[in-house]
Amino acid sequence: MEMNIALLPGDGIGPEVIAQAVKVVHAVGKKFGHQITFKEAITGAAAIDAVGHPYPEETHQVCLQSDAVLFGAIGDPRFDNDPSAKVRPEQGLLEMRKRLGLFSNVRPTFTFPSLVHKSPLKRDRIEGTDLVFLRELTGGIYFGEPRGRNEQGTKAFDTCMYSVEEIERLARMGFEFAQKRRKLLTCVDKANVLATSRLWRETVQRLAPEYPDVKVEYEFVDAVAMRLIQWPKAYDVLITENLFGDILTDEASVISGSMGLMPSASIGVKTKLFEPIHGSYPQAAGKNIANPLATILSASMMFEYAFGLMDEAKAISDAVNLSLEKGMVTEDLADGGTSYKTSEVGDWVAEQVGMA
Amino acid sequence: MEMNIALLPGDGIGPEVIAQAVKVVHAVGKKFGHQITFKEAITGAAAIDAVGHPYPEETHQVCLQSDAVLFGAIGDPRFDNDPSAKVRPEQGLLEMRKRLGLFSNVRPTFTFPSLVHKSPLKRDRIEGTDLVFLRELTGGIYFGEPRGRNEQGTKAFDTCMYSVEEIERLARMGFEFAQKRRKLLTCVDKANVLATSRLWRETVQRLAPEYPDVKVEYEFVDAVAMRLIQWPKAYDVLITENLFGDILTDEASVISGSMGLMPSASIGVKTKLFEPIHGSYPQAAGKNIANPLATILSASMMFEYAFGLMDEAKAISDAVNLSLEKGMVTEDLADGGTSYKTSEVGDWVAEQVGMA
Numbered sequence: 001m002e003m004n005i006a007l008l009p010g011d012g013i014g015p016e017v018i019a020q021a022v023k024v025v026h027a028v029g030k031k032f033g034h035q036i037t038f039k040e041a042i043t044g045a046a047a048i049d050a051v052g053h054p055y056p057e058e059t060h061q062v063c064l065q066s067d068a069v070l071f072g073a074i075g076d077p078r079f080d081n082d083p084s085a086k087v088r089p090e091q092g093l094l095e096m097r098k099r100l101g102l103f104s105n106v107r108p109t110f111t112f113p114s115l116v117h118k119s120p121l122k123r124d125r126i127e128g129t130d131l132v133f134l135r136e137l138t139g140g141i142y143f144g145e146p147r148g149r150n151e152q153g154t155k156a157f158d159t160c161m162y163s164v165e166e167i168e169r170l171a172r173m174g175f176e177f178a179q180k181r182r183k184l185l186t187c188v189d190k191a192n193v194l195a196t197s198r199l200w201r202e203t204v205q206r207l208a209p210e211y212p213d214v215k216v217e218y219e220f221v222d223a224v225a226m227r228l229i230q231w232p233k234a235y236d237v238l239i240t241e242n243l244f245g246d247i248l249t250d251e252a253s254v255i256s257g258s259m260g261l262m263p264s265a266s267i268g269v270k271t272k273l274f275e276p277i278h279g280s281y282p283q284a285a286g287k288n289i290a291n292p293l294a295t296i297l298s299a300s301m302m303f304e305y306a307f308g309l310m311d312e313a314k315a316i317s318d319a320v321n322l323s324l325e326k327g328m329v330t331e332d333l334a335d336g337g338t339s340y341k342t343s344e345v346g347d348w349v350a351e352q353v354g355m356a
Numbered sequence: 357m358e359m360n361i362a363l364l365p366g367d368g369i370g371p372e373v374i375a376q377a378v379k380v381v382h383a384v385g386k387k388f389g390h391q392i393t394f395k396e397a398i399t400g401a402a403a404i405d406a407v408g409h410p411y412p413e414e415t416h417q418v419c420l421q422s423d424a425v426l427f428g429a430i431g432d433p434r435f436d437n438d439p440s441a442k443v444r445p446e447q448g449l450l451e452m453r454k455r456l457g458l459f460s461n462v463r464p465t466f467t468f469p470s471l472v473h474k475s476p477l478k479r480d481r482i483e484g485t486d487l488v489f490l491r492e493l494t495g496g497i498y499f500g501e502p503r504g505r506n507e508q509g510t511k512a513f514d515t516c517m518y519s520v521e522e523i524e525r526l527a528r529m530g531f532e533f534a535q536k537r538r539k540l541l542t543c544v545d546k547a548n549v550l551a552t553s554r555l556w557r558e559t560v561q562r563l564a565p566e567y568p569d570v571k572v573e574y575e576f577v578d579a580v581a582m583r584l585i586q587w588p589k590a591y592d593v594l595i596t597e598n599l600f601g602d603i604l605t606d607e608a609s610v611i612s613g614s615m616g617l618m619p620s621a622s623i624g625v626k627t628k629l630f631e632p633i634h635g636s637y638p639q640a641a642g643k644n645i646a647n648p649l650a651t652i653l654s655a656s657m658m659f660e661y662a663f664g665l666m667d668e669a670k671a672i673s674d675a676v677n678l679s680l681e682k683g684m685v686t687e688d689l690a691d692g693g694t695s696y697k698t699s700e701v702g703d704w705v706a707e708q709v710g711m712a
C-alpha cells in the first residue's frame with residue numbers, strides 16, 4: 001500500500017518521540033511491503049516562533065493532502081507564564097481539530113500485562129480491560145454560544161448545544177466500532193436532567209435498529225464514573241459528548257497504570273490524526289529521556305484505524321509489550337533499574353518489529 | 357442541648373433505616389444528656405399517595421421549624437414505569453432542596469478499616485483517605501435557562517449559569533470547612549475553557565486572602581477525575597459546581613469500597629438535611645434486610661454539622677466501625693457469613709453508643 005503521512009512533531013519532547021515512531025513505521029513498511037512517505041510540518045510554539053501562527057496554512061495543506069497525521073505534542077511554558085501572549089500554542093490544537101473536522105476522539109483503555117501492578121486498581125478488577133471511548137470533540141459546552149458574562153460581570157454563562165447531525169455521526173461511528181469489537185455500545189449521558197442528553201439518547205435509540213447485532217446500553221455519566229473503576233471489563237465501546245468525554249477518558253486512563261503509554265486517535269471528515277495522550281513535557285525536552293511508547297502505539301492505531309491493517313498494528317503493539325516485559329524502557333518505567341534512552345527504545349522496538 | 361429534628365423516612369427502605377437512626381440518636385441523647393424531639397413528615401411516593409404531592413406544604417413547615425432534617429430515601433418503581441404519571445417522587449427531592457435553599461451538598465469520603473479490602477483500589481493508595489466534597493446543588497447547568505430544543509427539534513441546548521453570590525457562599529463554606537480540617541482547599545473547575553469556571557476561579561482567588569491559614573489549589577475537573585483515584589489522600593476539602601460535583605462525588609464514593617455506607621449532608625440557608633447517599637432500594641423494602649449504617653452515619657454527621665457536637669458524632673461512628681469489625685452487619689456485608697436484620701444492627705449500634 002502507498003501511504004502519505006503528515007508528521008507534526010510539535011513542541012517539547014514531541015520531535016524526539018515522533019522520531020521513534022517514524023523508525024517503527026519504516027520498519028513496518030519494510031516488513032510488510034508498504035511504501036510510506038512522510039511530510040513534516042510545523043505546529044505549536046515552534047510554528048509561532050517560525051511564522052507567528054500555531055497552525056499555519058501550509059501545515060493545514062500538508063494534513064489535507066495526507067492519508068493520516070502523526071502528531072507529537074503542543075505546549076511551551078514560555079507562553080503559559082506570559083499573560084500578554086496573543087497567540088498560544090494550544091490554539092493550534094483547537095484550530096487543527098476544527099479545520100480538519102476531527103469530531104471524534106478515540107481513546108482506548110487497555111492494560112499492559114507487565115505493568116498491571118502499577119495501577120492503583122487491583123489486578124483482578126482490571127486485567128484484560130479493553131474498552132474504547134469515542135468522545136465528541138467539536139461540539140458541546142466548550143464551543144456553544146452565547147458564553148461570557150453579564151454587563152456588571154456578576155454572572156457568567158456557557159451554552160451546551162448539540163445538533164442531531166453532530167450526535168448521529170459520532171453515534172454511527174460508535175455502532176461501527178462496536179460491530180468490529182465485542183458488539184456492546186454504551187451511550188453515556190445525563191438524560192434525566194439535560195435537554196442535550198435527551199437528544200443524544202433519542203438519536204442513539206433511533207439508530208439502534210439499523211445495527212441489530214449491537215447491544216446498546218444507556219448509562220448516566222455519574223454512574224459510569226463509578227462503574228468505570230469498579231468493573232472496567234464490563235465496557236466495550238462508549239460514546240459520549242465533549243465534556244463528559246473529557247472527564248471520563250482521563251479517569252479511564254488511570255486504569256492501565258501507565259497513562260504515559262496511552263495513544264489516541266482523532267477521526268474526522270477530512271483526515272485522521274494519531275497522537276499520544278501525554279503532553280509536551282518541556283522539562284525533558286532535548287534530553288533523550290522521554291518515553292516514546294505512547295507515540296509508537298499511536299502509530300499502531302494509525303495502521304488499524306487509518307488503513308485497516310490489523311497485522312501491522314499488532315506487530316507494533318506486540319513489540320511494545322515485549323519491550324515492557326524485557327525492561328527495554330526509559331527511566332520513568334525502570335523502577336530504579338537499568339533504563340534506556342528515548343532513541344534506544346525506538347531502535348529496539350523498530351528492530352523487534354522487523355524480526356517478528 | 358434541646359434539638360428538634362424533622363424525620364422524613366420517604367419511600368422503599370427509607371422508613372426501616374430511619375427507624376434505626378432514631379434509636380441511635382436517642383441513645384446519644386440519653387448518654388450525653390440532650391433532649392431530642394422528633395417530628396415525622398411525609399415525602400416522595402408516600403406523600404403522593406396520601407395528599408397528591410411529593411413535598412407537601414405541611415412537610416415543608418415541619419422542616420422549617422426543625423434544627424435539622426433526617427431523611428431516608430425517595431423513589432418508587434410504580435412511577436418509573438408509568439410515563440403518564442404527572443408527579444414523580446423525585447420531584448419532591450428537587451423541590452425540597454430548592455425551598456429549603458440547600459445549596460451545598462456535603463459528601464465525605466473516608467475508609468472503614470475493616471472494609472478497605474472491598475475497594476477496587478489498592479490498600480496503600482486509599483487507607484486513611486479523608487476528604488470531603490462541597491458540591492453546589494441549586495445552580496449550574498441542571499437549572500440554567502434557556503434549555504430545550506429549536507422549533508424543528510433538530511438542536512438541543514442547556515445553559516450553565518452561575519452568579520458571584522452562588523459561588524461565594526459555597527466557597528466560603530469550603531474555606532470554613534478547611535479551617536476546621538487540614539487547611540487545604542481544592543477548587544475544581546475547567547477555567548481554561550468555560551466562562552462559568554473562570555468566574556468560580558476568580559471568586560475563590562478574591563476570597564483566599566481572607567483565609568490566610570488555608571492553602572488553595574486550583575485543578576481542572578478532568579485532572580481531579582484522575583488524581584482522585586491515584587492519590588485520594590492528597591485531598592482535604594474540594595469545592596465544585598453542580599455537574600462536576602455530581603460526577604466526582606460518585607466517583608469518590610467507590611474509594612471506600614462500600615458505597616452503601618456513605619452518608620451525606622445538604623446545608624442551606626434555612627436548615628440542614630442529612631441522608632444516606634443510597635436510594636430507596638424498593639426490592640428490599642419491608643424485609644428488614646436493608647443496611648442501616650449509612651443512615652446512622654448521617655445522624656453522626658448531623659451531630660457534627662448541625663450541632664457542632666464532635667464527641668456525639670464520634671460515639672456513633674466508633675460504634676459503626678465496631679459493628680463492621682465484629683461482623684454485626686446486614687447480609688450485603690456478611691460475605692456469606694452470619695448476617696443480622698436491619699433492626700438488630702440498629703439495636704446493636706444504639707446499645708454500643710450507650711455503653712461506650
Ligand SMILES: [Mg+2]
Nearest residue numbers: 246247250578
Ligand atoms: Mg481531559
Ligand SMILES: [Mg+2]
Nearest residue numbers: 222602603606
Ligand atoms: Mg451523582
